[in-house]
Amino acid sequence: MKExxxxxxxxxxQVVLYAEKGDGTFGPFQTGSYMAGVNISEHFRITENLSRALVExxxxxxxxxxxxxxxxxxxxxxxxxxxxxISSFRVKKHLTPDGFRKMRISTLKRYTDILNIPxxxxxxxxxxIEDRNWDMGYPKIASISQTKTDNPLVIETKIIQDKK
Amino acid sequence: MSQIPFRHIMAAHCESGTVTALLNHHGMKITEPMVFGISSGIFFAYLKIPVMDFPMFAVRSMPGHVRTKFADRTGVKFISRRYRNPEKAERELNDLLDKNQPVAVQVDFFYMNYFPAWYRIHVNVHFVTVIGREGDRYFISDSYHPQIAEIDREALMKGRFAGGSMAPKGFMFYPVHIPEKIDLEKAIKDGIKGVGVKGIRRFADKIVDWPKYARDEDFLADKVFRITIFLEDQGTGGGGFRFLYASFLQEASKVLNNPRLDEMSKEMMKIGDGWRDVSLASAKAAKQRDFSRERLMEIGDLLRQRADVEESFFTRLGKELSNHKK
Known part of the structure; x- marks a missing residue:
């Protein structure tokens, strides 16, 4: 492949690829990621679809x-x-609303440490999810609105990141 | 303390890039393709075991092999440590940094928060070089990042002590001895091995089964996109490491004074082009959401061609080296 x-x-x-240079030698060069450059919108679409379905x-x-x-x-x-x-059996329990309700706060804290979220x-x-600059778990100035859902344990929080 | 003077350059692969940068820092002139080739970095495996919800393939050798194989074949000595106690791991890293010793550490890529959130995935086999600290901030030379990055102590520790498969357990390494004279000819010959063509053929046969493991179309599209990501974007130098390997063969031809290897390096470059065809066909199928048996069989056929040409290539390469020995 030529550079x-x-x-x-x-x-x-950016990524480093190896290719044939103008003088016929092979070597590294830095360029943009093909997947990020060409297919990033597809990646975001898949992630957003998944997130939307899971939120429901x-x-x-x-x-x-x-x-x-x-x-x-x-x-x-x-x-x-x-x-x-812990065992997969216990994790499977925690994936259900009932298992989640019965979980100790200390166990939940361990989950949030691993998942890197507050x-x-x-x-x-x-x-x-629509704001790609947003980084879960890192404080940023934002305005917040909150709405109840059908699930008594969950509230919907809308955060709009301040661009200033 | 602050940053240790360290020449940061991006590299194709995190492990070979980290080993190369550390050796360069200690005065050894060697390129990433040579480190990769000498350590037999080229590899292929296809895996589907009951505990996995979806098949996977690997185009890199086992994490750690680049360093250990390179050390075995060149006589370079590395100190490596793994820890049970995070405090001890942190203390020893800080002590080394205080002595101006850059240190490579194994981390879960997900916690490297100098990359954007959408890019980070949980993978426990990422290698970076820590090149200094200031208070609770560490300076990182990451082969996949254009500049020297900074990370907070908590994120670095989370990365170093993430659990799960291939958990880093605080693993770190740095070179302590580089022989004055290295027999590069022998190291290159020892490093040139075949690649797992059985794995490629298995992948070619099994890709038509992928839809039955997928929970929905988006999930399958993501997995098929990952063929392209694993071959092109995720630290391979393009063409599933074949372009990097072609560069190794070209350099090796000069060291061994064997023009035939230079010709074979060009052939390897073309083999890499064929892998790029696999990548493009996969990205196209995923984008068009076409996972029909015919479409997947087309990708399978491209893979089978790769297996055939690589089987022939590595057989001839082995013979070429045997003749060269005589």
Whole structure:
């Protein structure tokens, strides 16, 4: 592959590729990520669809917030169990609304440490997925509105990041 | 203390990039393709075991192999440590930084918050070099980041002590001895091995089964997109490491004074182009949401071609080296 054939314009996601240079030698060059440059909108669409579907299940009390974040972060039950140091059987319990209700706060705190989110996010839905600069778990100046859902344990929190 | 003077450069692969940067820092002139080739970094495996909800494939050797194989074949010595106690791991890292020793650490990529949130995934086998600290902030040379990055203590510790499969357990390493004279010819010959063509053929046969493991179309599209990501974007240098390996063969031809290897490096570059065809076909199928048996069989056929040409290539490469020895 020649260097010119691999160039992708994507300043926000750079990668190093190896290719044939003008003088016939092979070597590294820095360019934009093909996937990020060409298919990022598709990636966001998939993530947003997943989030929307999971939020609906969360609001109607079919899944627990642990399940929501596990899916959003692309973890599996055995992987989450391994990270928690508990059995897959116990994790599966915590993925249900009933198991979530019975969970100790200390166990929930361990989940939030692994999932890298504030504990409070286990009890609210934050609609920030449309804002790609938003980073879960990191404080930013924002305005917030909150709405009740059909699930008594969950409130919907709308956060609008201040662009100033 | 603050930042240790360290030449930060991006690299194709996090582990070979980290090893190369550390060796360069200690005065050894070596490139990433040489580190990758000598350590037999080229690899292929296809996995589907009952505990996995979806099949996966790997185009990199086991994490840690680049460093250990390179050390075995060159005589370079690394100190490596794994910890049960996070406090001890942190203390020893800080002590080394205080002595101006840059240290490579294994982390879960997800906690490296100098990358945007959408880019980060949970994968426990990412390697970065810590090159200094200031209070609770650490300076990081990450092969995938254009500049030297900063990370807070809590995020670095979370990354170093993430649990799950291939947990880092605070793993860190740094070189302590580089021999004055290294027999590069022998190291290169020892490093040139075959690639797992059985795994490629298995992948080619099994990709048509992928829809039955998917919970919905979006999930399957994401998995098929990942073929492209794993081959092109996720630290391979493009073409599933084949472009990087072609660069290694070109350099090796000069060290071994073997023009035939230079010709074979060009052939490897073309093999990489074929892998790029696999990537493009996968991205196209995912974007068009076309997961028909025929479409997946087309990707399977492209994979089978890769297996055939690589089987022939590595057989001839092995023979070429045997003849060279004589």
């Amino acid at each position: 010119k054939d691999l160039v992708t314009d994507c300043p926000y996601q 299940q969360l609001k109607s009390g079919k899944i627990s917030p642990v399940y929501y974040f596990m899916m959003i972060e692309g973890l599996t039950v055995p992987e989450l169990a391994g990270r928690m140091g 504990l409070a996010n286990m009890f609210q839905i934050i609609n920030t």
